[in-house]
Amino acid sequence: MNRQCEICEEELFEDGLFCHECNEEIHRLVYPVVTQTEGYFLMSIYHYDGIIRELIHRMKFQEGRYVSRFFSAEMVRFLRENDISPQGVSYIPMHKKKKRKRGFDQAKDLCVEVSGQLGVSSASLLTRAKATRALYSLSAKERMHELEGAFTASIREDEKLWLVVDDILTTGSTIREASKTLRKAKIPNVLFLVIAR
Ligand SMILES: [Zn+2]
Numbered sequence: 001m002n003r004q005c006e007i008c009e010e011e012l013f014e015d016g017l018f019c020h021e022c023n024e025e026i027h028r029l030v031y032p033v034v035t036q037t038e039g040y041f042l043m044s045i046y047h048y049d050g051i052i053r054e055l056i057h058r059m060k061f062q063e064g065r066y067v068s069r070f071f072s073a074e075m076v077r078f079l080r081e082n083d084i085s086p087q088g089v090s091y092i093p094m095h096k097k098k099k100r101k102r103g104f105d106q107a108k109d110l111c112v113e114v115s116g117q118l119g120v121s122s123a124s125l126l127t128r129a130k131a132t133r134a135l136y137s138l139s140a141k142e143r144m145h146e147l148e149g150a151f152t153a154s155i156r157e158d159e160k161l162w163l164v165v166d167d168i169l170t171t172g173s174t175i176r177e178a179s180k181t182l183r184k185a186k187i188p189n190v191l192f193l194v195i196a197r
Contacts, residue, residue, distance in 0.1 A: 046197075111165050
């Protein structure tokens with residue numbers, strides 16, 4: 001069977017998931033957004049819309065799981081372009097109940113692939129200590145309450161530069177709670193990187 005471009009479905013002759021034209025279009029969307037959370041940097045590679053939104057959505061299903069290969073390569077490219085060299089890679093985990101339902105955790109997929117490409121170790125720095133309700137329907141205050149104590153850290157007092165990846169950033173409250181947990185665990189050097197926000 002001929003391979004097809006993920007976006008335009010034209011026959012694909014080159015390596016990767018997209019044809020040359022579509023690839024050009026994706027790259028035009030790229031710009032990093034940098035903010036801070038609990039004193040840690042938080043970066044995002046794309047805007048959450050259009051092709052990127054569609055691809056992230058696809059990645060949440062077993063049949064689309066391979067899309068993480070594209071995004072992990074993008075994360076590595078982004079890190080290299082910005083001269084960032086993490087010494088370990090981790091991710092924002094989903095609760096085990098949710099993972100059981102889905103069968104996999106796409107943030108963990110990204111973590112494993114990014115660490116492999118960088119040649120550094122990967123670790124589950126954070127564990128979801130409790131299942132949280134869907135956050136989008138909650139107010140900012142309810143969200144904070146819902147997320148309180150949502151994570152526990154698996155290591156303490158580690159000086160390495162850790163990269164913590166996730167797929168999307170919506171309100172930022174999940175990453176904020178994760179940051180608090182890592183602060184408390186005395187992990188001083190953390191960079192959060194998401195695909196899109
Ligand atoms: Zn195409």
